[in-house]
Amino acid sequence: MDHRPRRLRTTPAMRRLVAETRLHPADLVLPMFVAEGATEPRPISSMPGVVQHSVDSFTRAIAEAAEAGIGGIMLFGVPLEKDAIGSGATDPDGILNVATRIAVEEAGDALVVQTDLCLDEFTDHGHCGVLDAHGVVDNDATLERYRDMALAQAESGSQLLGLSGMMDGQVAAVREVLESSGFEDTAILAYSAKYASAFYGPFREAVQSTLKGDRRSYQLDAANGREGIREVLLDIEQGADVVMVKPAGSYLDVLAETAAVSTVPVWAYQVSGEYAMVEAAAANGWIDRDRAIHESVLAIKRAGADVVLTYWATELAGQLR
Numbered sequence: 646m647d648h649r650p651r652r653l654r655t656t657p658a659m660r661r662l663v664a665e666t667r668l669h670p671a672d673l674v675l676p677m678f679v680a681e682g683a684t685e686p687r688p689i690s691s692m693p694g695v696v697q698h699s700v701d702s703f704t705r706a707i708a709e710a711a712e713a714g715i716g717g718i719m720l721f722g723v724p725l726e727k728d729a730i731g732s733g734a735t736d737p738d739g740i741l742n743v744a745t746r747i748a749v750e751e752a753g754d755a756l757v758v759q760t761d762l763c764l765d766e767f768t769d770h771g772h773c774g775v776l777d778a779h780g781v782v783d784n785d786a787t788l789e790r791y792r793d794m795a796l797a798q799a800e801s802g803s804q805l806l807g808l809s810g811m812m813d814g815q816v817a818a819v820r821e822v823l824e825s826s827g828f829e830d831t832a833i834l835a836y837s838a839k840y841a842s843a844f845y846g847p848f849r850e851a852v853q854s855t856l857k858g859d860r861r862s863y864q865l866d867a868a869n870g871r872e873g874i875r876e877v878l879l880d881i882e883q884g885a886d887v888v889m890v891k892p893a894g895s896y897l898d899v900l901a902e903t904a905a906v907s908t909v910p911v912w913a914y915q916v917s918g919e920y921a922m923v924e925a926a927a928a929n930g931w932i933d934r935d936r937a938i939h940e941s942v943l944a945i946k947r948a949g950a951d952v953v954l955t956y957w958a959t960e961l962a963g964q965l966r
């Protein structure tokens with residue numbers, strides 16, 4: 646026999662030596678939820694192990710994340726009041742902006758503090774933008790809200806704004822306002838290829854979203870790979886510092902293609918439903934939890950992600966060290 650590929654799989658040391666992909670704590674970003682008015686962390690039932698943080702538990706979790714050596718944290722706010730235009734998102738005393746200032750203070754130089762820039766956590770209709778008279782998400786009116794939100798987040802110290810609303814022209818709009826307001830060093834993470842996905846289900850509970858209808862008029866159709874690449878290229882052209890594919894596990898083809906064409910870092914978001922599936926199967930004893938976590942994140946890196954947003958970031962980093 647000329648070829649015996651099994652030779653490279655004979656021992657743990659050999660397998661480690663020939664591994665093509667490695668996970669490192671610095672490649673992981675932890676999404677975190679902070680609830681306005683919470684005095685205790687509140688469990689999210691569809692995401693066992695993930696909570697809506699109180700200020701106290703939030704600061705403790707940031708310290709743990711820094712200790713574990715992960716690369717950064719992505720913050721989501723859960724406001725007490727929601728309204729049609731998502732006023733809480735642009736209020737300097739709104740929960741996300743308050744949490745950002747706390748995080749910047751607590752994280753110091755150890756973590757890159759990032760914020761979700763989208764209106765759905767703050768609107769009473771649960772959409773990512775403001776609605777027109779017919780109840781349709783108004784793209785250009787929403788861009789005005791995003792510009793104000795970007796300023797509020799940058800002023801709070803966010804170092805990387807995660808534009809996840811899927812409005813046309815959102816990267817250019819936010820880039821312009823940052824440039825003209827003295828925040829030229831605030832980076833933009835564009836959720837470029839963001840699909841209308843059933844895998845965001847548990848996130849709805851996490852941010853107590855009251856979404857009416859669906860997001861198919863602005864998020865991508867799962868059927869379309871090429872269209873995802875178009876969004877990636879448009880965002881790079883508009884000045885995105887990082888592009889992202891989301892969800893990750895069901896879109897590894899889009900991720901691989903993005904990695905092949907992108908001139909900026911490529912990240913992927915392992916979303917709430919991906920987390921919940923593994924946790925649920927593991928809780929039933931149907932899969933090996935630790936192995937499934939490692940394999941699922943490793944596969945996302947192998948497909949081309951430089952960084953993975955995952956709710957397991959701190960735990961996984963601990964296992965990697």
Ligand code: PBG
Nearest residue numbers: 763765809844845848916917918
């Ligand atoms: C938008 C946003 C969502 C997620 C991250 N940013 C929700 C959505 O677009 O429906 C989902 C993340 C997850 O499911 O883990 N604010």
